[in-house]
Amino acid sequence: MLSIPISYNLRNLQVRKITTLMTSLAASLSVLVLVAVLALVAGLRSSFEVSASPKHLILMRNGSTSELVSVLTRENFQDVLSRRGIANDANGQPLASLEIVTVVSVSLPAGTEMNVTLRGMSATGWKMRQPQLTLTAGRMFQAGGRELVVGQSIAAKCPGAHLGGQLQFGDGVWTVVGIMNGGQSAFNSEIFADLNQVSAEYHRANQLSSVLIESASPDLEPLTRSLREDRRLNLQVESEHDYYAGQMSAAIPVQFMGTIVAIVMALGGAFACMNTMYTAIARRSSEIGVLRVLGFSRASVLLCFLLESVLISLLGGAIGCLLALPLSRFETAIGSYITWSQLSFRFRVTPEIILVGLLFAAAMGAVGGFLPARSAARRPLLAALRAR
């Protein structure tokens, strides 16, 4: 089949600049919304992915959906420590951290409050997250004091959480002694403090939350199995990676609503394409006749006009993606019913998302362009030529 050169379409679009641009813009908004929603989900996912270390396992009480609702005792921790397969540090101490997780509310400037995860841990817990977490200011908290190390997202948002600042929860006032940078991880939205101090303040001396352990071998399976099989411990054993993947459900409501809105808007975009193409075809009736006389088949004509519609919407898609690119600089926060706290993260516009946006735009153009293109292809040759 002889196909009509694409330059024919490009020239046509160029001649009708304003109409082309108008139609593209109508298509671009829905692509913008779609890309924004996907970038939000991707940002959240990557925040969880970098939070997890491949050799870490999280232990909670069986049946717990999150560290927040899990209860473990110090006896549980001692039992876990004696397991074979846990990595040791340079001093021969096992890399295992007993932690207590609770939620505190900190004040924001607007008079509102934000829920934040407070994690009590020992020095080992900090060491285990080492390559990822760095102190950007101040020092570590000391055991036995009301001292805090806060994530940088919290430090940026909450007026009281600057170095030397004071926050009130538990039984008293805590001093911020350090600010930590967790890269893109979820720890930017957490507050760390001394395990024994937190458990004492919350009257939970022996009701702690979870244990983080590092496996000696890269294969987590043997250690996981040996812990799970011990009925006496009654533990839920998950790799850190799986644990955070389970929290992606926080993004479901936004993803669901956003996708529906993008589709509704795409319907508008497709209608705009349809309008434009019907007009273009009516105007170029005699051109279509000439093309047919020259020997181009009905199928080529159909393809040609379909392509033109797709080109218009692709231009719109490109505009939408361009408008969405600056999103990567912005931070947003999402809450979850699992952790009961807010998690800050950056939008992430990845090449894959751009591709999805462009494909979405192309589909919009194809849907909008199909009926007009078919009517052009079906037009009887003589009638097409005779039209003004």
Next chain:
Amino acid sequence: MLSFASLIARNSLRSRRRSVLTIVSIAVSFCMMGVLMAMYSLFFLDEPAPDQALRLIVRNRISFANPLPVSYVDKIKSLPGVREVMIQQWFGGTYKDAHEPLNNFARFAVEPAKLFRLHPEYSIAAWQLRNFLKRPDSCIIGRALAERLGMKLGNRVTLLGDIFPARLDLVVAGIYESAIDNEVLYFHNQYLKESLHKDPDYAIMLMVMVTDADSVTAVGRRIDGLFHNSPVQTKTETEKAFRLNFLSYVGNIKMFLFLVCASLAGTVLLVATNSITISVRERAQEVGIMKALGFSPDTVLCLIAGEAMLMGGLGGLLGLCGAQVLMAAMRNLPVVMVSLTTLSLSPGVMAAELLLACACGMVAAVPAAWQASRRPITECLAQAD
């Protein structure tokens, strides 16, 4: 004037396909916008139902995850303006498979004798209520929940706890009816205590009923003031505010609704502009003839803008009809913290949306109409297509 109206109507029928396409695409956007506006007014503008307005929820000031001592029940009860205080224990846990969203309904351990005093809007058959009060391991469920899960009287419900390490085997003793909130499971707090083999001397939240609606805020402040200097401080909110607070975990709802409505309006504007520009260009010669016949440029402008307003308005109207259909379906959705059963559009909001639709049409027409009305007659007549 009448002749102008018919002229506008006839003009918009000129290219039926284009008009229909434009109107439908405007309608789709306004349908969506209508539903979102209804949600906005339900969340942020509507007054709570009369019985709901009398209820306050007390929780730990720090977070939902921290409980309150049960000793607070009696202390709050003794405050002036308080009619009743009930422990409302959020049980959490899982029913069957937690991955199935339908299985995630609210379940509370309560004090059964007080439950119906705090919820005068609930109705239940007297014999069912007697059974519920008599049998410690029984529960009652809302009508909508019963239908959703296909549960009948006498069925067994097993809940596996997470916050509370307990496995509860409950029997459905009754099904209550209510216009809102009929998707909750209530069971005996006493039974929870026995299943735990110890008395949890704490409660996740307390529900307070005040004597009259006017004193709600004052009583709330009185409760928080009472515990201001104790180790466990409270946060007291109206039932409605409490639920919205829950919902706000998903994100900044106000901002989200606003942004979505703005982008929908943007789409409408662009689609309408596109369509009007095409139709005006097509009619260049006609505009030339009209001007030659003595129509003033302003009349031409009004005619074109009027046509766009008509299309916008029709699209808006159609969209509102669609929104009504969609809302009727949404009213039956499973409750996620905030009940959508009263979701509706007030006449004021509907009028505002129609006005917005007409305005969108008019604004979209301005550039093309202005250009056409100011163009010299000869140029109009000479245009080839």
